[in-house]
Amino acid sequence: MSEQPAPYDMYTAATFDEAGIPVLLIGDSASNDVFGNKTSLPVTVDQLLPLVRAVSGAARQALAIADLPFGSYEASAEQCFHTAVRFMKEAGAHAVKPEGGEEMVPEHVGAEITRSVAVPTVGIGARNGCDAQVLVWQDMAGPRTGQLPRFVKRYADVHGVLREAAQNFAADVAKGTFPAPEHTF
Structure with a gap:
């Protein structure tokens, strides 16, 4: 089984x-997690291309897979091909x-599909019946706060760590202890 977090930047x-x-996986979830949209529907190929470029340029070993967002491939096989070429080229x-x-595929259906087809299957909240699992990293590591989908397991609290760092930075600036001589030219 393979893991597929969804990063959007080089770091x-x-x-x-x-x-x-x-x-x-550089997914259309960037619509929500990068651009602040309520759904993934508004994201465009032109918005995703720089994110895919950043991820593929930083990955030394990992395979970088780009989502073809809604509206970029459904009209025809030719449209799908040309969009795919743009992401690759x-x-x-x-x-x-x-x-x-399908939005919701029961666990046993995902496992049966995986056994029946010769291509890898990827699940999100489909237990372990698929070949791989994907989680949006903002859900998995915690920059995102609030209600999470049921299929998300939180592995870290990046939001808390980043908030504390920002508070410490602001306090040091307010006290005049940053920048100190060792932080200036």
Whole structure:
């Protein structure tokens, strides 16, 4: 089974690559987690290309897979091909996947599909019946706060760590202890 966190920037991609994550999925969830949209529907190819370029450029071992967002492939096989070529040629994606499908597939159906097809299957909240699992890193590591989907397991509290760092920085600036002589030219 393979893990697939969804990074959107070079530092996160390099960190996951260094951790040995074999596949990095640059998903249409960037619509929500990068651009602040309520759904993944508004994100465009032009918005995703720089994110895919950042991730694929930082990954040394991991496979960088780009989502083809809604509206970028459904009209025809030719449209799908041309969109895939853009992601591979302009952004360095190693592979692409069309976004979409059934919202909720029961666990036993996911496992049966995995056994029945010759292509890898990826689940999100589908137990371990698929070949790989994907989680949006903002959900998995905790920059995102509030209600999380049931399928998310929180592995860290990046929000708390970042908030504390920002508070410490602001306090040091307010006290005049930053920048100190060793932090200036």
